[in-house]
Amino acid sequence: YKNPHYASGRTTMVHLFEWKWDDIAAECERFLGPRGFGGVQVSPVNENLVLWSHQRPWWERYQPISYRLVTRSGNEQQFTNMVRRCNNVGVRIYVDAIINHMTGTWSTNTGTGGSTANFGQWHYPAVPYGRNDFNFPHCVITGNDYRCCADRVRNCELSNLKDLNQGTEYVRTQIVNFMNHLIRLGVAGFRIDAAKHMWPADLRVIYDRLHNLNTAHGFPAGARPYIYQEVIDLGNEAVSRNEYTPLAAVTEFRFGMELSRAFKGGNQLRWLFNWGTAWGLLASGDALTFIDNHDNQRGHGAGGDILTYKQPKQYRGAIAFMLAHPYGRPQLMSSFAFTNTEAGPPMDNSGNIISPSINSDTSCGNGWVCEHRWRQIFSMVAFRNRVGNTAVTNWWDNGSNQIAFCRGNQGFVAFNNDYWNLSQTLQTCLPAGNYCDIISGWKSGNNCTGKRITVGSDGRASITLGAGEYDMVLAIHTGTESRL
Numbered sequence: 040y041k042n043p044h045y046a047s048g049r050t051t052m053v054h055l056f057e058w059k060w061d062d063i064a065a066e067c068e069r070f071l072g073p074r075g076f077g078g079v080q081v082s083p084v085n086e087n088l089v090l091w092s093h094q095r096p097w098w099e100r101y102q103p104i105s106y107r108l109v110t111r112s113g114n115e116q117q118f119t120n121m122v123r124r125c126n127n128v129g130v131r132i133y134v135d136a137i138i139n140h141m142t143g144t145w146s147t148n149t150g151t152g153g154s155t156a157n158f159g160q161w162h163y164p165a166v167p168y169g170r171n172d173f174n175f176p177h178c179v180i181t182g183n184d185y186r187c188c189a190d191r192v193r194n195c196e197l198s199n200l201k202d203l204n205q206g207t208e209y210v211r212t213q214i215v216n217f218m219n220h221l222i223r224l225g226v227a228g229f230r231i232d233a234a235k236h237m238w239p240a241d242l243r244v245i246y247d248r249l250h251n252l253n254t255a256h257g258f259p260a261g262a263r264p265y266i267y268q269e270v271i272d273l274g275n276e277a278v279s280r281n282e283y284t285p286l287a288a289v290t291e292f293r294f295g296m297e298l299s300r301a302f303k304g305g306n307q308l309r310w311l312f313n314w315g316t317a318w319g320l321l322a323s324g325d326a327l328t329f330i331d332n333h334d335n336q337r338g339h340g341a342g343g344d345i346l347t348y349k350q351p352k353q354y355r356g357a358i359a360f361m362l363a364h365p366y367g368r369p370q371l372m373s374s375f376a377f378t379n380t381e382a383g384p385p386m387d388n389s390g391n392i393i394s395p396s397i398n399s400d401t402s403c404g405n406g407w408v409c410e411h412r413w414r415q416i417f418s419m420v421a422f423r424n425r426v427g428n429t430a431v432t433n434w435w436d437n438g439s440n441q442i443a444f445c446r447g448n449q450g451f452v453a454f455n456n457d458y459w460n461l462s463q464t465l466q467t468c469l470p471a472g473n474y475c476d477i478i479s480g481w482k483s484g485n486n487c488t489g490k491r492i493t494v495g496s497d498g499r500a501s502i503t504l505g506a507g508e509y510d511m512v513l514a515i516h517t518g519t520e521s522r523l
């Protein structure tokens with residue numbers, strides 16, 4: 040369950056938060072496939088509660104009404120079409136599975152597919168679920184429960200959401216059927232939302248009943264779904280992520296918290312020389328890593344002060360480090376712009392999501408940020424693909440916030456987060472020749488629109504990174520995007 044099953048040579052997934060299925064299919068074919076992205080995490084695919092009372096907040100999609108594949112992103116036919124088109128260009132699809140709970144108790148009771156329910160009676164006829172499928176007695180998780188009481192964190196309601204009992208055969212069957220249907224359609228795996236709120240033993244039963252991935256979509260025979268469990272665990276809670284790593288991968292929230300702190304200047308970059316488990320992070324193969332996600336980019340979830348698209352230079356620096364360093368399996372966030380942390384995606388006045396527009400400079404419009412289309416970000420995806428599983432060697436730092444390292448003899452990267460310029464002759468570990476810095480520009484024919492780096496026969500090169508430059512990163516590699 041810890042293998043993403045990316046197509047060969049691909050390493051990185053992007054969370055296309057709130058994108059519609061038809062738009063994701065198009066993005067796979069016009070951008071993600073050609074640019075070497077490994078996969079897409081999509082927003083929840085099953086019918087959710089319609090909350091006009093809160094102007095259709097982003098979190099309404101985390102309140103299931105049924106397991107019917109009909110949401111504001113599209114219907115089952117559009118979903119099926121998207122999975123096929125993305126798999127055809129080597130881009131995998133991962134579904135955000137909301138299996139801990141159903142809805143909260145609201146005055147409205149209609150779902151995105153027209154189904155209704157009676158929350159006060161724990162009555163969800165479109166599944167169907169009834170009172171016996173939910174935990175008893177009724178209780179709601181309090182702040183203190185996270186520290187004291189692992190059983191309450193699992194058996195009581197998270198944020199007043201009706202809490203399913205995954206310990207019963209009937210509930211397990213409903214969940215397994217929902218997930219196996221998606222596997223049949225060609226998905227490569229799942230994000231298990233709120234995994235901390237479900238018993239590991241129950242999750243293990245559910246995972247083991249999932250079918251192998253569909254070989255008709257290019258997966259090898261016997262391939263198990265990639266499963267990464269959302270466990271927000273920054274320490275001193277009753278529930279530990281170590282209860283979940285024996286089962287499958289886990290979201291490593293400390294990763295984004297520590298790198299945000301470092302690139303915001305709270306920690307010197309030189310301390311990143313031993314980045315990884317030495318920092319208390321999960322084993323690399325167990326960790327789904329990210330700088331920000333849909334929840335903490337709004338300051339809701341873990342980690343407090345997380346870098347987002349709103350601090351572009353520092354954000355690009357942290358993302359570049361995530362992609363340059365071998366630790367973990369990275370996920371990029373791709374969002375819509377927001378000021379109100381409750382706001383849902385751009386929509387028309389009937390509540391239909393507005394598609395991202397693609398500008399002539401390849402950026403997005405219509406309120407979509409499309410971080411994955413920022414040149415400095417997609418170029419580092421190509422860097423990560425190129426350097427593969429080569430090791431970090433030749434670490435250099437200036438004792439403060441200027442660092443550099445090699446990835447085998449395939450890639451070299453330098454960072455300057457000090458207030459003064461970096462100007463050094465450094466070992467790049469690369470074959471002698473000329474390279475274009477893929478951050479300050481790109482290769483155009485036999486020229487570089489940004490910096491051009493000449494590597495000598497000893498592998499050394501003159502590296503400059505001015506403190507006032509647009510970006511704090513310089514990166515070169517042996518792939519065609521960089522090597523002249």
Ligand SMILES: O=C(NCCCOc1c(-c2ccc(O)c(O)c2)oc2cc(O)cc(O)c2c1=O)[C@@H]1CCCN1C(=O)/C=C/c1ccc(O)c(O)c1
Binds near residue numbers: 197200334
């Ligand atoms: O103030 C709120 N919620 C209470 C504090 C955040 O608690 C939530 C957590 C949560 C937060 C921190 C933890 O350590 C933890 O174990 C759980 O996970 C959720 C997962 C869901 O699928 C749906 C939810 O409504 C929540 C949720 O409300 C607002 C209004 C309702 C939704 N919401 C939110 O803030 C929604 C947040 C949300 C939604 C989806 C997620 O996947 C997520 O991680 C957070």
Ligand SMILES: [Ca+2]
Binds near residue numbers: 194202203
């Ligand atoms: Ca639960």
